[in-house]
Amino acid sequence: MNSLRLRILFPLWLFGFLPAMGATRIMGQPLEWFFGINGVLLGGGVFLAAYLVAGWLLKPTTAVMKGTTAVLRGVPPDAQSAEWLPADFWKLRCDINMIFAKQRQALNAAEQHACQTAQRLLNAERLLREAFTALQGLFAASDEGVLVVDAQGAIIASNSKLDDFLGKPVEEIAGRDSKRILSALIDRFEEKAVITAWIEKTSASLEGQAETPPLVSHDNRVFSLRSSPMRTDAGEVIGRIWIVKDRSEMRVLENQLRESQKMGTIGQLAGGIAHDFNNLLTAIRGNLTLAELTPASNQAGVRDKLQNANHATTRAAELVKSLLGYSRRSTGAAVRKAMNLKRLLADVQNLLKHSIDPRVTIQMRGGMDASYATGDATQIEQVMLNLCLNARDALPADKGVIEIAVENVTHRKPSKAAENNETAEFVMLVVRDNGHGISEEHRQRIFEPFFTTKSGSKGTGLGLSTAQDIVREHGGWIEFDSELGRGSEFRVFLPRLLNPEQVEEESPIDNGPAINAPVGSQTTILVVDDEAPVRSIAMNMLGFLGYRVLEASDGQQALDILLRTQEKVDAVLLDIYMPKLSGRDTFKELRAVGNDVPVVVCSGFVIDPDEFTILSQGRTPPVDIMLKPYSLDGLSKALAKAVQKPQTDARAFELSDNRAPQQPTMLVS
Incomplete structure (x- = not known):
């Protein structure tokens, strides 16, 4: 406050002294008069008057400043300040105090809210870490191979099951390029064209989840491929998830x-x-x-x-x-x-x-x-x-x-x-x-x-x-x-x-009247069947057709005739289900020792032709498959084909109705 009074004092003293000098000159006094004792006394008087006037002028200002300070601090003003301030000023003080009180309350509430928000953020961060850890665990422990791709086709994440399916880590195969990974997936399946078309169609679609039918991989396991887009709350597609699921066990069930x-x-x-x-x-x-x-x-x-x-x-x-x-x-x-x-x-x-x-x-x-x-x-x-x-x-x-x-x-x-x-x-x-x-x-x-x-x-x-x-x-x-x-x-x-x-197509029951002409008694047929009535019927039919017939009640007896006797056998009518040695084992052993005698397989059960092609081990497969009950004409055609077929011909056998090989469906009588 003293510095302010001094700032006001000097202009007041100056404005007071200069008029005094002017009045002295008008009265005829020389300027030296001011530098004498009279001038000093006059200047001192003016300075004292200026000092008093400055103090009087500062009284209201000082009162306002003290009152304002009291208002801001919320304390009552002193008596001296109160004299210089009007009564309305103190009403303003009350309003200002109320405003400040509300501000303090708001500030306190904001501080409390900020503390609560900070605590909630800490809790949310902790929960997010826990959830992320759990998701990572589920992601890693999933029985399905998972690939997550963003909207630009870059790989975001994959799990170890996908690595196992591909045989190598995803990073080694494709880095972050999803197209290379999908190409590697396609190469793992037999039906490449089908899976390629499905992936192209699914990638271009914005619909929901899509899944392939069961697909067979190169190692004969069954898988399915599933995919769905990832969307934001607003519905914007931000990526796609690809899932490879092993369905082999489920397929068995x-x-x-x-x-x-x-x-x-x-x-x-x-x-x-x-x-x-x-x-x-x-x-x-x-x-x-x-x-x-x-x-x-x-x-x-x-x-x-x-x-x-x-x-x-x-x-x-x-x-x-x-x-x-x-x-x-x-x-x-x-x-x-x-x-x-x-x-x-x-x-x-x-x-x-x-x-x-x-x-x-x-x-x-x-x-x-x-x-x-x-x-x-x-x-x-x-x-x-x-x-x-x-x-x-x-x-x-x-x-x-x-x-x-x-x-x-x-x-x-x-x-x-x-x-x-x-x-x-x-x-x-x-x-x-x-x-x-x-x-x-x-x-x-x-x-x-x-x-x-x-x-x-x-x-x-x-x-x-x-x-x-x-x-x-x-x-x-x-x-x-x-x-x-x-x-x-x-x-x-x-x-x-x-x-x-x-x-x-289902082969019809062969019941036509046409019967091939007998081929003469020089052709020998070995009938192998454990059922005596069935064996007897086959022998009688073949005898009627003019064949010379030998019989065996099981596979071991048939091998003894074919491999350990001097009997010349031109063809074998071989049953499948027999004691001691089955028809399959008999046929396999014959081909294993290099015996290519023509064989007509005969059974009352469904037989897979491919099975006997494998059992032939690269040698002559069976000439025909006949299913019981067979007719005389059917037996005649099958045996005629067998005895006329060169033994060195290793082509895939034909069915009796000249159709391409397929699984027959005739039944036991």
């Missing part, structure tokens, strides 16, 4: 489940088939008995009875052939071949008519065009039987109708994207009934595993679930419509094969 369900279906069919089979056996036995009782002079009557027995035998063979063909087990991956779906439905109808109440009408309807698809015929037959047996269980007590139909259609592929209008050619298999229908509450659950509305003795709830899985693996889907009291309609869609090059 699925096959076991399907076989279990298939055996359940056979159990439902067995009663009716056994009934019809007994009827056929009765017809065979009765006709043979009547033929024995017919006088020898009545040759026409005997021939008629034998023809009736032969016809019943053919029908029995067809019936058992259908059942065994359906029940054959697959040894791993499905046998995918071109299949004639009209013929397949005919086989289904043949099985059904022997196992469903005769009062039920079974109708079959098909279009004029051929209907082919690629797949496992046994699995598709299982699908249709499941649907038909479900229809049977829903039928009314009388006037039940099951309609089976096949039709070629052009249909839009099912997709989650509404704008997808892509169409393709499909074969539609239909099972329609006039049963009680499916209630609304059950329609959403009918494909769930183990869900059933039947009693425990009639169903396990696996039929429709298994059917849906099979159809999906074949690239198709199942639709259905149902109305209570009016019945249901199930539609199975399978991708249509427009130009089949090789179609799996």
